[in-house]
Amino acid sequence: MPLGWEYLILKLNLHSIKLTLILGMIISLILSFVFGGWLSIWVLKSKLYDDYSQHRIELTARVANTLVDPISNFSPLSGRLVIEAIKQDPDVVMIHVFDDTNDMNFVKINMPSRASVQSFENFADVLKEGQTIGRLNIIYNDHRITQDIAKNKRLIILIFGSVFLATLLIMYPFMSVVLFKPLDKLSNQAENFKSNELEQPSSWRGSDEISVVGQTLESARHSIRNLISELEERGEAYKILSETDRLTGLVNRYKLDLSLNAEARRARRFNKPFGIILIDIDYFKCVNDMYGHHIGDQVLIQFSHVLKTSTRESDVAGRWGGEEFLVISPEANLEGMYTLAEKIRTNVEATQFLGVGQKTISLGYTIYQEKEEISHLISRADIALYEAKNKGRNCVVMAPD
Known part of the structure; x- marks a missing residue:
């Protein structure tokens, strides 16, 4: 022990043993609590940085997942809606989404007012069916973690100080x-x-x-x-x-593609074929030309209602594009598909469309063949649809093998 400490303790002993013990206890407690407080703060900072890092990784991954549909559908508006929700997080400084499919910037939002001395950059690939269709880059600030560290420092100091006083005062x-x-x-x-x-x-x-x-x-x-x-x-x-067509309320092309692929996988796995019906409204262009697009939209809406009520709950009915519609029927056969197609055709024929009167439809139907590509299945139904048109429309034709 240094000579100075020996001299100080000797002087204190001469004055009061009790004072020496109290002072020694106070010094020991101060040193212990100071060291303990420093160690706790160091561990806390490490944990907060680790937690914040995990939070950024998970948030970036979730944002990347929500961007799959907007990028795959090339819908910057939907992408911006997703980003608008995420940018409410005050930790986010910049969001940059790049569309690999079209080799272009998809969405980029920069908020320089949120920048801090220390920033963190996280990247994530936007994946669809295992393939990269885009990249996401988010820059975060350190405001939250700085505040958390300061708040927890105060809490740790308060706790150690309270315990210190309680020990002294017994x-x-x-x-x-x-x-x-x-x-x-x-x-x-x-x-x-x-x-x-x-x-x-x-x-x-x-x-x-x-x-x-x-x-x-x-x-x-x-x-x-x-x-x-x-x-x-x-x-x-x-x-x-x-997944919804805004005009008709039926499922859209994206959802139909998902359903087709899902049914194809199920058919290959369980050997349960499914059927499709491709439908086209006859002379629909004339409706738009004669009555205007507003009436044309009303016809599409009314037709969609008839189509929905004519199909089973297990069927998926959607808008394939323009005036073309597609029905997907799980676990189907050719006889059942013909019956369903005829039911749809007759129901449409019996409907009086507002402002137009009677309308008819042409239909081509088929069932999935073993190991058939979806594009080939659609192509066969399309051939049947055009054959129905060539036969004078308002009829049902089965697709060739």
């Missing part, structure tokens, strides 16, 4: 009520956060620092639950929008 029962029990409650609350158990509320009535932290966590829990519900609702809404 007031364990009091500190148990004021500090330890609230800390247990706060710890359980934090553990619920860690375990994603957000259903359990916590009630905090005090105005002390721990209660404020608990109230903040409770407020955060409530906000997170609302955000999760909102994101789920938005996700479902985006899914519906991406």
